[in-house]
Amino acid sequence: xxxxxxxxxxxxxxxxxxxxxxxxxxxxxxxxxxxxxxxxxxxxxxxxxxxxxxxxxxxxxxxxxxxxxxxxxxxxxxxxxxxxxxxxxxxxxxxxxxxxxxxxxxxxxxxxxxxxxxxxxxxxxxxxxxxxxxxxxxxxxxxxxxxxxxxxxxxxxxxxxxxxxxxxxxxxxxxxxxxxxxxxxxxxxxxxxxxxxxxxxxxxxxxxxxxxxxxxxxxxxxxxxxxxxxxxxxxxxxxxxxxxxxxxxxxxxxxxxxxxxxxxxxxxxxxxx
Amino acid sequence: xxxxxxxxxxxxxxxxxxxxxxxxxxxxxxxxxxxxxxxxxxxxxxxxxxxxxxxxxxxxxxxxxxxxxxxxxxxxxxxxxxxxxxxxxxxxxxxxxxxxxxxxxx
Ligand SMILES: Nc1ncnc2c1ncn2[C@@H]1O[C@H](COP(=O)(O)OP(=O)(O)O)[C@@H](O)[C@H]1O
Ligand SMILES: [Mg+2]
Ligand SMILES: [Zn+2]
Numbered sequence: 001x002x003x004x005x006x007x008x009x010x011x012x013x014x015x016x017x018x019x020x021x022x023x024x025x026x027x028x029x030x031x032x033x034x035x036x037x038x039x040x041x042x043x044x045x046x047x048x049x050x051x052x053x054x055x056x057x058x059x060x061x062x063x064x065x066x067x068x069x070x071x072x073x074x075x076x077x078x079x080x081x082x083x084x085x086x087x088x089x090x091x092x093x094x095x096x097x098x099x100x101x102x103x104x105x106x107x108x109x110x111x112x113x114x115x116x117x118x119x120x121x122x123x124x125x126x127x128x129x130x131x132x133x134x135x136x137x138x139x140x141x142x143x144x145x146x147x148x149x150x151x152x153x154x155x156x157x158x159x160x161x162x163x164x165x166x167x168x169x170x171x172x173x174x175x176x177x178x179x180x181x182x183x184x185x186x187x188x189x190x191x192x193x194x195x196x197x198x199x200x201x202x203x204x205x206x207x208x209x210x211x212x213x214x215x216x217x218x219x220x221x222x223x224x225x226x227x228x229x230x231x232x233x234x235x236x237x238x239x240x241x242x243x244x245x246x247x248x249x250x251x252x253x254x255x256x257x258x259x260x261x262x263x264x265x266x267x268x269x270x271x272x273x
Numbered sequence: 274x275x276x277x278x279x280x281x282x283x284x285x286x287x288x289x290x291x292x293x294x295x296x297x298x299x300x301x302x303x304x305x306x307x308x309x310x311x312x313x314x315x316x317x318x319x320x321x322x323x324x325x326x327x328x329x330x331x332x333x334x335x336x337x338x339x340x341x342x343x344x345x346x347x348x349x350x351x352x353x354x355x356x357x358x359x360x361x362x363x364x365x366x367x368x369x370x371x372x373x374x375x376x377x378x379x
Contacts, residue, residue: 143351175353268349268370272286 012115012144013267016122017051019259022142022150022176026163028132031184032153033061034229035219036129038236038245039151042252044084045236048124051079051086055111055141056131060091067232070095078118083237088118107131108140115145125259134166139174146267147176149259151216156186156203168211179258180214181207182251185221189243195220217251220244282370285355290341294377302377310342310359312376313366 014020023036033056040052054062063069066082071092079086090110120126128145130138142150152167164181171178183204187197198221208215222244228235236248280298287293291305346358350367358364 143353146351174351268352268355269282269284270349271292271347271355272284273344273347 012112012146014115014120014123014126014146017120017126017146018124019148020126020128020146021179021255021259022128022130022145022147022171023153024130024134024138024150024167024171025132025153026134026167028059030132030153030155031219031225032056032132033059033065033129034225034234035151035153035182035184036127037062037065037229038234038248039251039255040085040125040127041083041234041236042248043125043127043256045240045249046252046256048256049122050084051088051120051123051126053079053111053114053118053126053128054087054089054091055114055128055145057090057107057110058131060089060094061229062087062089062129063091065229065232065234068092079120083233086120086123088114107137108144111141112144125255134163134170139170142171142174142176147171147174149179150176151179151182151255152213153182153184154204154207155184156198164207165211168213178213179255180216181211182217182219183207183215184219186218188221216254217247219247219251280374282373285347290343292347292373292377294373296374302374304373304377306342306344308376309344309357309368310361312372313357313359313363314368314372315363315365318363318366 023032023039025032033054037052040050044050052062054060066085066087068080068082068087069091071080073093076092078092079088080092081087128141128147130141150167150171152164154164168178181204185198186204187195190196204218205215220243222235222242224239224242225235225244228238235242236245239245240249280296280300282294283297284295285292288303290307291303292309293301293303295301340360343360344357345360346364347355350356354367354369355373356364356367359366
């Protein structure tokens with residue numbers, strides 16, 4: 001019996017990708033994209049095969065962070081390989097100045113295309129830079145992408161428990177394990193090598209404890225992070241000895257170890273009808 | 274890990290007029306297609322169920338034409354749910370695996 005199948009929303013399986021990791025934040029500007037890019041680089045430095053997918057189609061930052069711009073779609077095969085990473089971003093297709101004013105469903109559609117039509121090949125990690133926030137668009141993305149883990153980025157002064165909780169509960173809803181919290185711009189390292197706390201020290205740690213997930217990293221503030229972000233090479237590869245880079249490399253190690261411990265989540269079995 | 278591990282289905286198959294599921298904790302459940310259709314978790318069906326019952330309700334043409342509910346297709350959505358396309362052309366229901374477990378146990 002072969003009844004004509006009604007249309008169903010596309011299912012995005014990435015059979016060649018071992019771990020699909022979302023990087024999320026309660027709001028914009030906390031350093032989510034920077035964390036996603038440097039984490040991807042750090043994972044690559046551990047010998048992992050890594051892709052970075054920019055799902056923040058309102059504010060794509062992967063092109064700038066990797067020294068790229070829009071490209072001729074008819075001549076460029078995606079993903080674009082740069083510094084050992086496989087990259088995909090709406091910013092390759094649309095000038096950032098052309099305000100992309102799409103709403104939820106269209107975002108999901110665009111990102112669905114990235115998942116379904118971009119040939120990611122064999123990867124150990126696909127890191128996804130989610131749009132900031134925890135609304136419908138983010139929820140849909142978290143459902144469409146076969147996520148195996150998520151990281152929530154926050155800032156100490158942004159320790160709005162509500163925002164981060166929302167992020168964590170969004171992932172719980174769709175059964176994606178939250179690996180932990182990354183606190184960005186928590187402190188700076190002086191010329192004397194000492195650590196100087198900014199804002200409310202320990203906010204990220206407290207937050208992680210309250211939510212019941214690990215604090216994966218506390219990243220110092222360093223003007224070179226922004227400089228590198230604007231000039232096409234993530235700090236972790238340009239200045240690997242900087243304290244913030246060491247923290248990123250440590251984060252990469254933690255992520256690799258955490259994902260190795262997890263039994264590779266098998267997709268749900270097909271139904272025999 | 275923030276998400277407690279809940280049993281997951283290891284095998285799903287049609288059995289008579291319903292669905293047999295074997296679970297990772299060794300339990301096996303059965304739920305009829307009728308029960309699954311009645312408990313469609315989509316927004317429209319939720320709304321429909323929230324309304325007071327209408328004693329004069331007649332079956333819609335599609336329902337009559339379709340006869341007893343049966344799935345045309347059922348497939349995994351991410352790691353957490355199955356979507357069922359029914360023979361009455363309704364396919365917006367996404368059944369989380371907890372729902373499948375609960376319906377099978379009741
Ligand atoms: N640890 C850091 N130290 C200094 N500047 C940083 C740091 N992390 C991020 N930035 C800068 O902050 C700005 C916002 O970061 P971005 O990653 O674009 O945030 P988001 O993606 O959350 O909106 C960027 O200019 C970035 O270079
Ligand atoms: Mg960003
Ligand atoms: Zn329904």
